[in-house]
Amino acid sequence: MSSQQNQTKNNKMVIKLLAIVVGMFGFGFALVPLYDVLCDALGINGKTSDIAAVYESIEVDESRWVTVDFITRTNSGMPWEFKAQTQQVKVHPGQLNLVNFYVKNSAATAIVGQAVPSVSPGTAAIYMNKTECFCFEQQTLKAGEEVLMPMQFYVDPQLPKDITYFTVQYTLYNVTASAEVVALNRG
Incomplete structure (x- = not known):
C-alpha cells in the first residue's frame, strides 16, 4: 500500500x-x-411544583382516604438532622392538612439549605398541592439552631381513584456556597 x-x-x-x-x-x-x-x-420521578397552590374551599371527598407517607433525607455531607414529625397521614381528597418537619443544624457554622421534593408514583405529583412549604425558599440555620418547618397541603379530589397511597420525599441540600454567590452579586 x-x-x-x-x-x-x-x-x-x-x-x-x-x-x-x-x-x-x-x-x-x-x-x-x-x-x-x-x-x-x-409516570416516574414525580416532580412537584415549586409554586404555592391557592386553597379555595373545595368539596372534600369524605368517601375516600388517601395515605401519604413522608420521607426525609439529607444530601451526603449535609450536617443537618432532618425528619418529618408525622411520617404518615390519612387524608380525604380536598381536605387541608398540616405536617411539620424538624430540622437541626449540627454544624459549627450557619448553613443555607434547600429542600427538593419528589412524589412517587409520579402520576400523583400533580395532585399534591402545597399551599405553604419550607421547600419554596432556602432555609438558613445558625450553628446549633433547630426549627419546625410547616408544610400545608391538600390532595386534589381529581386524584385517580386507583391511587390510594403515595410518598412525598424531601431531600435537603447544602446550598450555602451558591447562596453566598447570589448575595455577593446583589450587594
Whole structure:
C-alpha cells in the first residue's frame, strides 16, 4: 500500500472519530430533555411544583382516604438532622392538612439549605398541592439552631381513584456556597 493510500485511510478514520465525538457530545446534551420525556411518559420521578397552590374551599371527598407517607433525607455531607414529625397521614381528597418537619443544624457554622421534593408514583405529583412549604425558599440555620418547618397541603379530589397511597420525599441540600454567590452579586 502506498503512503498516499495510508494517508487517505487515516483521514477517513479521523473524520469518522470526530463524527463519533460530535455525536456523543450532542447526545449528552439531549439526555436531560429525553429523561424528562421518558419520566413523564412512564409516570416516574414525580416532580412537584415549586409554586404555592391557592386553597379555595373545595368539596372534600369524605368517601375516600388517601395515605401519604413522608420521607426525609439529607444530601451526603449535609450536617443537618432532618425528619418529618408525622411520617404518615390519612387524608380525604380536598381536605387541608398540616405536617411539620424538624430540622437541626449540627454544624459549627450557619448553613443555607434547600429542600427538593419528589412524589412517587409520579402520576400523583400533580395532585399534591402545597399551599405553604419550607421547600419554596432556602432555609438558613445558625450553628446549633433547630426549627419546625410547616408544610400545608391538600390532595386534589381529581386524584385517580386507583391511587390510594403515595410518598412525598424531601431531600435537603447544602446550598450555602451558591447562596453566598447570589448575595455577593446583589450587594
